[in-house]
């Protein structure tokens with residue numbers, strides 16, 4: 190998708206030349222978007238004008254409403270088109286921009302001497318590398334460096350403009366106002382010993398008690414607890430499951446081999462056979478972590494957890510790993526030491542160019558919705574709808590800080606008002622959001638209190654929970670979400686968006702997963718664990734469907750909320766925690782902490798309509 194490195198210099202020179210002449214536009218500029226820098230970011234000096242930026246211009250999609258209609262029809266089990274997923278070409282045809290939009294945007298770029306454009310598969314995104322200084326003219330803006338409280342620096346702006354006649358034809362241009370600081374939803378406290386939760390009760394069921402250890406949960410335990418043990422896969426030639434990596438995370442084969450040898454020996458070949466794709470120079474490797482990787486960067490805990498959670502349960506279903514690089518949208522220089530690409534967009538646009546996509550894909554990353562401008566979150570969410578229309582289920586971890594962490598719950602509108610903080614992409618209505626549980630009989634919403642670990646404050650861990658402020662409640666939630674809100678009797682009114690898309694949709698174990706990292710056994714926690722585990726289990730449901738000659742589940746939520754929920758074990762104990770309050774209570778039926786509950790695999794297979802596999 191990107192122009193090759195060798196064209197960089199000439200592009201930079203060409204753009205410099207263009208700068209000499211004023212920006213051309215057939216109508217005057219006016220502000221297209223403003224967005225506050227979130228509180229975690231401090232504004233520094235002006236960005237280096239010569240740094241290269243990979244500008245992504247999102248053209249208005251031609252007929253997204255129609256795509257959405259198709260998506261809901263093929264995902265609704267009561268509809269005659271259920272399971273008739275769309276081809277890549279059909280999806281592209283629906284979302285490609287109109288000729289008018291495309292012509293006007295190209296005219297503007299051409300008149301300003303912008304060349305070497307690349308495109309997304311539906312040509313609804315134009316991608317081009319330009320020096321910051323040039324982009325400042327093109328968008329009538331100024332870029333500054335902003336520093337996140339974790340030390341990470343990006344060049345962004347809080348306001349940008351377009352010629353007025355283009356406002357209706359361009360949804361978003363990034364990187365401009367998007368203060369993404371994605372994080373792995375991995376609530377691991379390295380060097381802190383696993384502790385038995387205070388609420389833990391020994392399971393009364395002897396087969397569960399025999400294999401489940403609450404401070405080191407293993408594939409054997411999941412297979413027993415969620416009843417996948419008996420199942421023999423029959424569609425290994427057709428079925429696939431994938432997961433995504435960002436922030437330099439790489440799944441490590443030798444670690445995974447040690448893990449599978451010990452905990453799921455029948456699947457040990459998955460350690461060598463999983464496929465790795467590199468997108469935008471995302472890192473891939475076959476060998477162990479190097480000493481520097483382990484000590485200097487400390488990477489691959491998340492990626493190892495993902496590949497191990499999936500391969501531990503999915504019984505040799507082929508696995509695909511996607512590593513999306515972040516650098517460089519800027520050439521690093523002293524004033525911009527690091528930068529990350531807009532992560533999900535680069536990945537999803539690459540994915541949509543592929544003819545064949547795994548039927549299930551898990552992602553364990555996310556961030557506060559309000560750190561991303563609405564227009565951009567909406568577009569990324571629409572690209573997820575396109576993946577769903579093609580028949581793929583997207584699982585996202587719901588986050589690890591309940592309704593928003595401790596002392597962090599403030600609005601990003603310049604007023605710093607106390608309120609709950611929803612997470613994106615978990616808040617996108619076209620993905621399936623996964624919360625976390627712990628204990629076995631009964632399973633309860635996960636919770637571990639804040640504490641200091643080796644002198645460092647570690648915030649509490651509880652599954653991400655909440656209501657979107659960007660996405661309104663999808664129809665499929667109409668039966669359960671208003672009833673839940675009503676049951677609160679006004680509790681927390683004004684602190685969350687009652688009419689928003691509520692999440693998570695379901696939950697799975699998320700505390701103290703046994704895993705291997707840097708050739709060493711350990712445990713790791715997070716909704717980061719729950720999402721790939723759920724992905725592995727639903728992959729087996731797809732196996733039964735494919736073996737029966739049926740379509741895979743695809744975009745899961747319409748099925749889940751109308752039918753599939755009966756195949757989940759309701760969780761009824763706990764609260765969401767966060768924002769210095771107890772948070773949303775877990776209740777009987779759906780709640781925004783554990784969704785409908787945790788998988789009961791045989792019931793899910795029956796409800797899916799698979800007639801094979803028994």
Ligand SMILES: *[C@@H]1O[C@H](CO)[C@@H](O)[C@H](O)[C@H]1NC(C)=O
Nearest residue numbers: 387388389631633761762763
């Ligand atoms: C719910 O959890 C609390 C504390 O975690 C515990 O005291 C209580 O017994 C639990 N109730 C049920 C019904 O499991």
Ligand SMILES: *[C@@H]1O[C@H](CO)[C@@H](O)[C@H](O)[C@H]1NC(C)=O
Nearest residue numbers: 394395396397413414415416
């Ligand atoms: C114990 O759990 C296993 C696995 O979920 C299940 O098959 C079995 O029926 C349970 N036994 C009882 C007595 O509930």
Ligand SMILES: *[C@@H]1O[C@H](CO)[C@@H](O)[C@H](O)[C@H]1NC(C)=O
Nearest residue numbers: 383402403404405406701712
């Ligand atoms: C449970 O796992 C822990 C490791 O976290 C281990 O020390 C302990 O011995 C295990 N308990 C049992 C009963 O196997």
Ligand SMILES: *[C@@H]1O[C@H](CO)[C@@H](O)[C@H](O)[C@H]1NC(C)=O
Nearest residue numbers: 479480481482483484485486
């Ligand atoms: C490991 O990191 C150190 C410190 O950043 C660096 O000096 C060294 O060259 C690196 N070694 C390798 C083999 O990359």
Ligand SMILES: *[C@@H]1O[C@H](CO)[C@@H](O)[C@H](O)[C@H]1NC(C)=O
Nearest residue numbers: 478479480483484487707708
């Ligand atoms: C990773 O393993 C190597 C080799 O055993 C060891 O030298 C290194 O200290 C380990 N890194 C960490 C962070 O534990």
Ligand SMILES: *[C@@H]1O[C@H](CO)[C@@H](O)[C@H](O)[C@H]1NC(C)=O
Nearest residue numbers: 639640641642644645646647
């Ligand atoms: C963590 O340590 C700091 C400084 O020692 C202290 O102020 C704080 O209260 C501690 N927090 C917790 C949760 O123990």
